[in-house]
Amino acid sequence: MIKLLRFLKPFAWSVAAVLVLVLLQSLADLYLPTLMSDIVDIGIVNGDNQYVLRIGGLMLLFAAGSALCMITASFLSSRVATGLGRNLRSMVFSRVESYSLHEFDQLGTASLITRTTNDITQIQQVLVVMMRMMVSAPMMSIGGIIMAVSKDAVLSLVFVVVLPVLAGTILLIFRKGVPLFKAMQVNLDKLNRVVREGLTGIRVVRAFNRLDHERERFLAANSDLTGTAIKVNKLMAVLMPVMMLVMNLSTIAIVWFGGIRVDHGDMQVGDMMAFLQYAMQIMFSLIMISFMFIMLPRAEASAVRINEVLDIVPEIKDAEKVKHAAGQRGFVEFKNVTFSYPGAEQPAISNISFTAGPGEVTAIIGGTGSGKSTLINLIPRFYDIDRGSILIDGVDVREMSQAGLRAKIGLVPQNAVLFTGTIADNIRYGKEDAADEEVRRAAETAQATEFITGMKDGFDSVIAQGGTNVSGGQKQRLAIARALVRRPEIYVFDDALSALDYKTDARLRAALRKETADAAVLIVAQRVSTVMGADRIIVMEEGKIAGIGSHRELLDTCEVYREIVFSQLSGEEIA
Template identity: 70%
Template structure:
């Protein structure tokens, strides 16, 4: 929580004003019992009606002043907490946006969503209470003790017994609750993960009749969270009865011993009434603190989780100065590149060396798990290599800023990802200032213009969340158009033609060949027909290169390639 206090700096003036308002309100509340004591001892006992009206009217003014301060303090506290939450969410989102894929794998998408939403909300709610109660409670407690002591020093011994009991109860209950609050947030992550998988995979779930299984899986996660929540709430709920028992017993003790002191002439009735009020204020200040201790453990867990994200340093960093900023053409070279995923026993790719030149098409083919996608993810630095280096026009990509590097690449991922918005907006995602003509040209090359024209509103037709209102092949063609519209120096197609029929695939590759004549093109494919005409084919097997060359060369030299070809093409096609 303390580490997050830096996000309160923009609101320092407002925080100070809240503390002043809370101080004035507390002084108002502390002054009222003394005024009531004067009314009883000087007005009621002496039958002085004018005194009663005068002091009573003054009490109303003091109470009204305290109420106004309370309203403004609550308003400002809410404003501060809302601004704090907004700034913290923005910082967290910006920080996460700079993560490499390794950090996403480490923290998990579901957990990052929970931390950005629920965890920040927990901290935000506690901040409102801290500004109001955390400031007010100590003032009321200390001020109440001073005022009670001023009324009767010996009677404060009752409070000396009651207060340690309250403090001990709060400490024990809070200590029991903190581990459970931490468990609750982790179990909330689990629910988010299960729910996210359920919503994104609904087609698979239904097609395999696994709806009941998924319901059971969600119910188990939900019940697990509920059990922990009930357990922690039982512990926290025990705090209020303990408080009320101590409060009522303290009141009885004050009346009992106060009555004895009144009868012995050591105390006046009005003073005892004021003492009871101060005792109530002291006890209620501890009740306010106890409410804080109900929320602070959970908020502290949330704060730790937020700080864990903010303290996570991405492995991929920009250099202090970027090289190769001007005059690049698009030559890419891998030199003895080896890469392993965190925690993996074996490298995903090992000792990879090859080069790609502008005007040429390089293709990568291999079996499942051979390292094709891993290799292409290293070019835009989604991950950094452990050994070797990747060069762009002779400059190590680590010596270039990520922004500069990625501006040169048109990347089409294996899984087509579209965003909620129009067709045109999704294509313009590759180039924000692209003209309508550029958007339409990219769509034509990607063989997407025909199906877009058939949509009700053409390029202004809205794509549903996740692109659920268009087919897989249409998604891929829009993803390709998104890469084409930016006219980059390097094109990377990571198995981006798999959902296309053979006719569309052939037409698209023919159009691409004309469009990318001066660019470096890298195609990862499963289908031999997609890459058969490539200038250079790289055959991967178990993370290693087993062959480089053109189709006919590899048919003679690479057993792995020959096996892939023979499994897909007939003898006539091979001939």
């Protein structure tokens, strides 16, 4: 929690103002019982009504000043806490955006969402309480004790018994509460994950009649969270009755022993009344401290999780001295590239070497798990390689800025992702300032114009969350249009034509030939018909290159390619 307080620097003046206002409020509240004591011991005892009115007016003035300080401090503390929450959310989101795919896998999407929302909200709430109470509560407690002792030192011995009991109770509950609050946040992550999977995969769940199974998963996760929350609340529920019991017993003790001292003439009635007020202030300040201790464990657990996000140093970052390509535009070269996923026993790809130049189509084909998509994901540097080098226009991708590298690439992923918004907005995701004509041309090349114009609002038609109101083939064509509108130097199609029928596939490939004539094109595909017209075909098997060449060359030289071809095409088609 303390580590996060460094982000309060932009709000330093507001925090200082809150602390000063709370200090003034505390001083005013501490002075009020003394004024009341004077009214009783001097004004009422002597029958001096003018003194009573004068001191009473002074009490009203101090009370009004205390209220004004409290209102202003509450307003400023709320602004500071909200501002810190806003900044933390921005920092967490920015840091997550810089993560490699490995870091995403390490923390999990559901957990990152919880940390960005719920955990930061916990920090906000506790910060408001802390700024108002971290000065007020200790000062009221210590100041109350000093003022009470000044009224009657002997009667103050009551606190010698009371305060250790309260402090011990608070510390015991705090120690037991911290692990439970941490477990509660983990259970919340689990619940979010189950809900997210159930909602995003609702079609699969219904298709396989697994509604009852998903309901059971949800109930189990919900029960875990509920059970932990009940344990925490039971623990915290003990605190308030204990505090009230001790406070009431203290009141009885003060009245009892104070009455005896008044009767013996060792204490005045007004002083006993003031002493009782100071005792109440001390007790209430300890209750305020206990509230802080109730909120702090959960905030501490949340702060640890937020710091974990901020402290992770992304594996993939820009080099200290960024190089800029000066050679041929759109030239890709792999030199003895080997890559392993974190924790894997064997490399996903080994000793991969090939080149892909502008104006050439390089196709990659192979069986499932042969490393095709892995190879493609290394080009935009989603992962860093173990050995070898990947050169773009003669510069190692690790020596280029990530933004500069990815600006050269138009990627169409295996699973087309669309965003909530219009069709035009989704296409412009590839180029924010694309003109309407560029958007239409990209859609036409991607063979998407026909279904777009068939929709009610054309290019202004709204895409639902996750693209659920368009088919798989339509998603792929919009994703292709998004890459085309960018006009990059390198096009990367990761099995991006798999959802298209053969007729649309053929028309799209013919249109792409014209549109991408000056760029390097890399296509990952399962269909032989998609790759057989490529300038260069790379055949992958078990993470290694089994053969490189044209369709005809590979039919003669590569057994793996022949098996793929014979499994998909008839003898007439091969001929």
